[in-house]
Amino acid sequence: MEHTALTYLCPDCMAYLRFDGKEGKWVCDYCEGKFTMEELEQRGAQTKQDDYEVKPRAEAGENTADVSFQYEENIPQPEDDLSHMRAYICPSCGGEIVTDDVTAATFCVFCGNPTILPSKLEGEYRPAAIVPFETDKEDAKKAFLNLCKGKKLLPKGYTSEQRLEKITGVYVPFWLFDCKADFQYHATGENVSTWTDTRFIYTKTDLYHIHRAGRMEFENIPLDASEKMQDDLMDALEPFHLDRKQPFDMSYLSGFLAEKYTYEPKDLYDRMTTRITPGVENKASEGGRGYQRVYGVKCHTDFSSDKQTYMLLPVWMLISKYQGKDYLFAMNGQTGKIVGELPISxxxxxxxxxxxxxxxxxxxxxxxxxxxxxx
Ligand SMILES: [Zn+2]
Ligand SMILES: [Zn+2]
The missing domain is CATH 1.20.5 (Single alpha-helices involved in coiled-coils or other helix-helix interfaces)
Known part of the structure; x- marks a missing residue:
């Protein structure tokens, strides 16, 4: 199983199938067949797989074709250390698919065949759930063109069809944290009142010690678990509607890139607490309401998380290099929300x-x- 590559086949013509997010179906681009998961199961749709003995790379750097397109082009891959590279045989054309050891779904560079590498999705790496794409590549292209529209300073040819074709659907690994935050809030509240009589102006200052303690419970705080993804960018693509998640099934990955996580929950813990701290402190500071002035605020929070769920979330991506800098366009594959940076020529x-x-x-x-x- 370790070096198996897998392709889902059309029950009518045996060409490969890809999952179409907009249709919510598996489609065949050859005979235009469209199938639901139930139909595929009923018709006993087959997978084609190739078990492959991994062999040492004959020549370093040779034929390490970048199967993951634009998206990985900027990941430094030292020429002489290929220990993290894995070779598979394309079940469709027999070509060699070389990929890094976190890729779980990709394409054959030779024939375009969507290929899934099941060993990356097993055991601890089996996601609990997947949020399927609900948009298609055309939507992503349109969104990119819209973003570029009217930008007169874009480099020439930035919106070429060739570039648009490089937009790729990626299932990004996320950990979703459930977390409890117990806060202790201390502060001094001050109210000042003044009044006068015929002889004096009186000022009265009341000081209060404010103490407020409470617990906030959070569910499903998403944090991307991929080293390759920019954290702030992934955060900006939220929210994902997690109520539309599906139990994980490998067939959803057909036609997309997918990765297994590189960060474990413990690696993301600080990022998680940093994200929710402002919300907790904001809530805690409600204790200071009703005073004219609040000072000496101390807020201490204890966080605890006993549940983290591994999930794959859909993102359309395009990375463009311009004058040595990367410009990233990304679209939430479920909601169509975009983030992007454009170069200025x-x-x-x-x-x-x-x-x-x-x-x-x-x-x-x-x-x-x-x-x-x-x-
Ligand atoms: Zn077909
Ligand atoms: Zn192939």
């Missing part, structure tokens, strides 16, 4: 600066002429 900027300068210059000339005309 220096030559385009120069062009526009030139045009603006010329216009300004012309206007100045006209004003000077008009002014000259008056005198």
């Amino acid at each position: 220096s030559s385009q900027t120069a062009k526009w600066f030139g045009i603006v300068f010329i216009i300004t210059f012309l206007i100045s000339m006209i004003i000077v002429c008009l002014a000259g005309g008056v005198f």
Whole structure:
């Protein structure tokens, strides 16, 4: 099983199937067949697999074709250390699929066949659930084009069909934390009142010691568990509607990239507490309401998490390199929410600066002429 590669096949024509998020079905691009999971089960849809003896790479760096497209292109892969690379045989064309040891679903570089590597999804690496894609690649392309629309300073050809094709659906591994936060809030509250009589102005200052303790319970705080993903970016893609999750099934991965987690829950614990701390402190500080002034605030929180759920969440991604910097576009594969950064072309900027300068210059000339005309 260790080096098995797997492909889901169309029950009608035996071409490969991919999961179409928009249809919520498995589709065949050859005979245009569409199947629900029940139909696939009823028809006894087959998988094609190839068990493969892993062999040492003959020549370092040779033929390590980047099967995961653009998305992985920027991950440094030292030429001489290929111990994290694994080789599989494509069940469809027999070509060699070389991938790193966290990839769980990918494509064959030679024939495009969606390939699943089941050993990455077993045992402790078997996700509890998956949130399937509900958008398709066309949606992601449109969203990208929309983001680029009207941006005059984009490098030329930035929205080329070639680039659009590189948008890839990725199932990103996440840990979802359940967490309890017990807080202790201490502060001093002050109320000042003043009044006058015929002779004096009186000022009365009341000081209170505020103590508030409480517990907040959180469920399903998502934290991406992939080393390759930018944390802030993944956070920005939230929320995911977790009520539409499905029990994990490998067939959902067909036609997408997928990875197993590289971070364990203990590695993400601090990120998790950092994320919820502002909410806890905000709640705790409600104890300070009703005072004119609150000072000397001390808030201490004890966190505890006894449940973390491993889940795969859908994201469309496009990484573009421009002048040595990465620009990332990502779309929540379920809701269509996007985040992205676009490069600014220096030559385009120069062009526009030139045009603006010329216009300004012309206007100045006209004003000077008009002014000259008056005198
Ligand atoms: Zn078919
Ligand atoms: Zn192939």
